[in-house]
Amino acid sequence: MGDSAHTTPQAAGGGGGSILARLKAQRAGLAPATTTAAAAAAAAAPAAAPAPSTASVNGSAVPPPAAGGAPAVPPPSAAAGPRVATGGAAILARLRAQRATKSPAAPPTKELVVLYASQTGTASEIAKNIQAEAEQKGVKGRVASMNEFGFDNMSAAKAPVVIYVASSTGDGDSPDNAAKFYATLRRKTQPGGLLDGIAFTGFGLGDSNYTRYQHVPRAIKQRLLDLGAKPFYPPGEADEVDGIEEGLDKWLEGLWPVLRKAVQPEGAAEAAPPPAAAAAPAAEGTGGEEQLAGVPPLPRCRVRLVWQESGGAAADAVRAAEAAAPSASEVAYRDAEGHYSAVQPFWAPVTDAKYLTTDLSGPDRQASTVLHLELDIGGSGLQYAPGDSIGVLPQNDAASVADLLQRLEVDGDAVFDVAPVGEDAAAGGQPLAGAEHLLPHLKAPCSVRGALTSGVDLRAPPRKSLLRLLAEHCSEAAERAALLRLCSRDGRAEYTAQMLEGQPSLLQLLQQYPSCRPPLDALLDALPPLAARMYSVSCSPLECPGKVQVAFTVVRYSTAQYGEHSGVATTWLHRLAAPVASGTQPAAAAGLCLPIFLRRGGAFGPPEDLQAPLLMIGPGTGVTPFRGFLQHRRAQLAAAASGGGSGRGATWLFFGCRREDQDYLYRQDLEGFEADGTLDHLCVAFSRAQDSKVYVQHLMQQRAAELHELIARPDARIFLCGDGANMAKDVHACLLDILHKQGGRTEAEAAEQLAEMTRQGRYVRDIWS
Numbered sequence: 001m002g003d004s005a006h007t008t009p010q011a012a013g014g015g016g017g018s019i020l021a022r023l024k025a026q027r028a029g030l031a032p033a034t035t036t037a038a039a040a041a042a043a044a045a046p047a048a049a050p051a052p053s054t055a056s057v058n059g060s061a062v063p064p065p066a067a068g069g070a071p072a073v074p075p076p077s078a079a080a081g082p083r084v085a086t087g088g089a090a091i092l093a094r095l096r097a098q099r100a101t102k103s104p105a106a107p108p109t110k111e112l113v114v115l116y117a118s119q120t121g122t123a124s125e126i127a128k129n130i131q132a133e134a135e136q137k138g139v140k141g142r143v144a145s146m147n148e149f150g151f152d153n154m155s156a157a158k159a160p161v162v163i164y165v166a167s168s169t170g171d172g173d174s175p176d177n178a179a180k181f182y183a184t185l186r187r188k189t190q191p192g193g194l195l196d197g198i199a200f201t202g203f204g205l206g207d208s209n210y211t212r213y214q215h216v217p218r219a220i221k222q223r224l225l226d227l228g229a230k231p232f233y234p235p236g237e238a239d240e241v242d243g244i245e246e247g248l249d250k251w252l253e254g255l256w257p258v259l260r261k262a263v264q265p266e267g268a269a270e271a272a273p274p275p276a277a278a279a280a281p282a283a284e285g286t287g288g289e290e291q292l293a294g295v296p297p298l299p300r301c302r303v304r305l306v307w308q309e310s311g312g313a314a315a316d317a318v319r320a321a322e323a324a325a326p327s328a329s330e331v332a333y334r335d336a337e338g339h340y341s342a343v344q345p346f347w348a349p350v351t352d353a354k355y356l357t358t359d360l361s362g363p364d365r366q367a368s369t370v371l372h373l374e375l376d377i378g379g380s381g382l383q384y385a386p387g388d389s390i391g392v393l394p395q396n397d398a399a400s401v402a403d404l405l406q407r408l409e410v411d412g413d414a415v416f417d418v419a420p421v422g423e424d425a426a427a428g429g430q431p432l433a434g435a436e437h438l439l440p441h442l443k444a445p446c447s448v449r450g451a452l453t454s455g456v457d458l459r460a461p462p463r464k465s466l467l468r469l470l471a472e473h474c475s476e477a478a479e480r481a482a483l484l485r486l487c488s489r490d491g492r493a494e495y496t497a498q499m500l501e502g503q504p505s506l507l508q509l510l511q512q513y514p515s516c517r518p519p520l521d522a523l524l525d526a527l528p529p530l531a532a533r534m535y536s537v538s539c540s541p542l543e544c545p546g547k548v549q550v551a552f553t554v555v556r557y558s559t560a561q562y563g564e565h566s567g568v569a570t571t572w573l574h575r576l577a578a579p580v581a582s583g584t585q586p587a588a589a590a591g592l593c594l595p596i597f598l599r600r601g602g603a604f605g606p607p608e609d610l611q612a613p614l615l616m617i618g619p620g621t622g623v624t625p626f627r628g629f630l631q632h633r634r635a636q637l638a639a640a641a642s643g644g645g646s647g648r649g650a651t652w653l654f655f656g657c658r659r660e661d662q663d664y665l666y667r668q669d670l671e672g673f674e675a676d677g678t679l680d681h682l683c684v685a686f687s688r689a690q691d692s693k694v695y696v697q698h699l700m701q702q703r704a705a706e707l708h709e710l711i712a713r714p715d716a717r718i719f720l721c722g723d724g725a726n727m728a729k730d731v732h733a734c735l736l737d738i739l740h741k742q743g744g745r746t747e748a749e750a751a752e753q754l755a756e757m758t759r760q761g762r763y764v765r766d767i768w769s
């Protein structure tokens with residue numbers, strides 16, 4: 001996997017954004033279809049970023065004020081003990097209003113639990129919208145990631161009605177925020193009737209380009225059934241290839257009426273839906289008003305921040321631990337079996353860093369910095385294979401965090417813990433039963449700076465739920481209206497153009513809407529976790545024992561709307577490793593350690609059978625895993641030769657880059673594989689070496705007859721790695737064309753042959769958007 005696969009999950013974000021436009025209050029006809037907002041096209045359009053506002057902050061809505069004049073001590077009420085979530089003021093008013101409209105005679109309904117398994121945020125956004133919309137319809141419930149909720153809480157008492165929204169990552173792997181729950185759910189020793197009494201439904205997100213399509217959602221559904229839970233509505237699924245919206249819309253339309261029945265206590269008559277007024281999103285009289293359809297419901301803030309006394313020993317200890325991170329015990333941590341995770345990573349020393357691209361001046365330079373890193377995993381117990389990836393836990397840029405702290409007027413040194421808040425707690429009672437461990441990625445207790453540095457993603461394209469939250473906390477009507485429009489269905493085109501294409505950071509948004517003062521608790525709840533970035537291993541343990549190597553593009557790009565952008569993880573890694581890569585500091589002296597864990601490549605790995613013909617296509621950083629495949633193959637061929645074995649299948653590699661002297665990654669290695677006979681055919685497309693662009697698929701067409709001969713063999717393997725937006729589609733079309741024209745198949749037969757190869761794990765793609 002290359003860098004951009006995981007540093008810029010725009011595709012998933014885009015899908016989620018547009019899906020959410022459809023998660024609208026009026027969907028089931030139970031809530032009003034419009035909300036009111038002032039038209040504010042000027043405010044909606046990105047402008048030159050104004051200077052951070054210095055207006056004073058409402059003490060009840062913010063954590064301790066920023067240093068630089070203001071004391072770093074939380075307000076007494078906050079320091080003294082539990083208080084209502086500051087982000088909740090408006091939300092609480094609404095909840096109380098809703099409660100006031102309920103009939104006192106209405107029997108208590110069963111609680112709805114919406115659980116998500118989400119790697120890049122789409123499933124979590126859908127889940128949060130389902131919960132918020134259900135609440136608008138009078139169905140009480142909560143939403144949490146599966147890990148936050150915890151498998152121990154899966155019982156008819158604590159989770160009588162469950163809706164899951166799940167995706168897969170890697171090769172049919174569980175998203176990180178569900179991994180523990182998923183592993184426990186699937187444990188074979190779970191007793192048969194464990195989940196008796198739970199009524200459930202769910203929605204699976206998937207992409208049929210992946211070999212294990214819908215693997216996680218389907219496994220969840222099956223295990224819930226196995227363990228006694230009963231569906232109250234058929235689980236649905238959608239394929240990103242066709243677009244998620246349509247399938248999701250249809251499924252939601254059917255959900256609402258049956259959900260209302262599902263939450264009724266046994267034997268109770270169905271309650272009437274709450275009056276429309278109680279379900280309507282807040283609409284302020286703003287003047288110059290515009291009717292907006294499909295504004296998503298305001299997500300309820302699920303947490304309150306419990307501030308620790310600033311000069312107290314507990315807060316000092318937290319700050320000291322963060323300053324000393326990683327601690328000696330974290331660095332020394334070893335798992336005998338090499339099982340590390342985002343929660344408990346292995347701290348791997350960096351033993352080498354080098355640039356794989358030439359440092360050219362001119363416009364091409366921006367896109368062409370590729371860095372190679374080598375990490376020492378000796379003694380870690382990690383056992384990787386070519387095709388696997390390592391996850392790296394990144395950090396946000398310190399200067400951006402400082403700017404954000406200033407804009408939020410929050411003291412970065414203030415320390416807090418996280419406590420759940422439910423509707424009952426909001427009314428002065430206890431949190432909902434079985435309160436989960438929310439926002440584990442913040443690793444609370446933590447400082448605000450710590451949470452913003454390594455807990456949340458500050459650069460992901462803003463989701464509509466975040467915009468909805470920001471709108472709620474604008475004091476200027478025009479800014480509120482502009483943000484409401486951006487997250488509404490009516491504002492879909494603006495959302496696409498400004499948020500998905502423009503990709504503002506949170507700081508840029510807050511600068512653009514200076515009256516916006518989001519409370520920290522709700523903001524931390526709304527921001528996506530800062531996810532680990534996955535990088536394909538570019539070596540083989542047979543040639544690099546005790547070491548693991550990766551290569552990635554340092555992501556930099558600009559958008560017309562919001563100017564220069566840089567990838568969170570790759571920029572951070574580059575900054576750390578630049579002194580070593582540029583030769584100014586030896587790796588040993590730099591003393592760098594990176595928190596990593598391993599993710600298996602599944603079907604994406606070199607065949608053990610050396611006689612199987614092998615076709616690898618990997619332009620750009622898509623070539624990295626194939627360097628590992630070929631190192632492995634060379635060592636295996638040498639071992640086979642020394643054992644008297646001889647047969648070997650033909651091996652092809654199609655690589656592409658811009659120019660021979662600029663970004664021909666791992667050139668020496670690739671040419672070495674061809675020279676020593678590990679690789680039979682190295683075909684390199686230099687896209688910009690001539691007037692017309694030449695890509696890998698063009699070279700494949702030139703060798704169509706030979707490639708057909710290879711593909712037609714029943715043991716042939718095809719591996720494709722790289723950009724999914726264009727290259728993977730073009731290469732796929734090229735393979736179809738070869739099967740069609742060279743093999744005399746109809747187009748349908750050619751498609752079926754590739755589909756069959758995919759099912760058999762003989763055509764495997766590792767692609768990113």
Ligand SMILES: Cc1cc2nc3c(=O)[nH]c(=O)nc-3n(C[C@H](O)[C@H](O)[C@H](O)COP(=O)(O)O)c2cc1C
Pocket residue numbers: 005012015117118119120121122123124166167168169170171172173175205206207208210211212213214215240
């Ligand atoms: C790295 C990666 C691996 C994926 N692996 C699978 C897979 O094995 N099976 C599948 O059906 N979809 C797979 N998908 C597609 C996701 O399930 C789909 O993009 C989903 O909408 C993501 O939801 P999320 O943002 O909630 O994680 C993968 C996507 C990515 C980016």
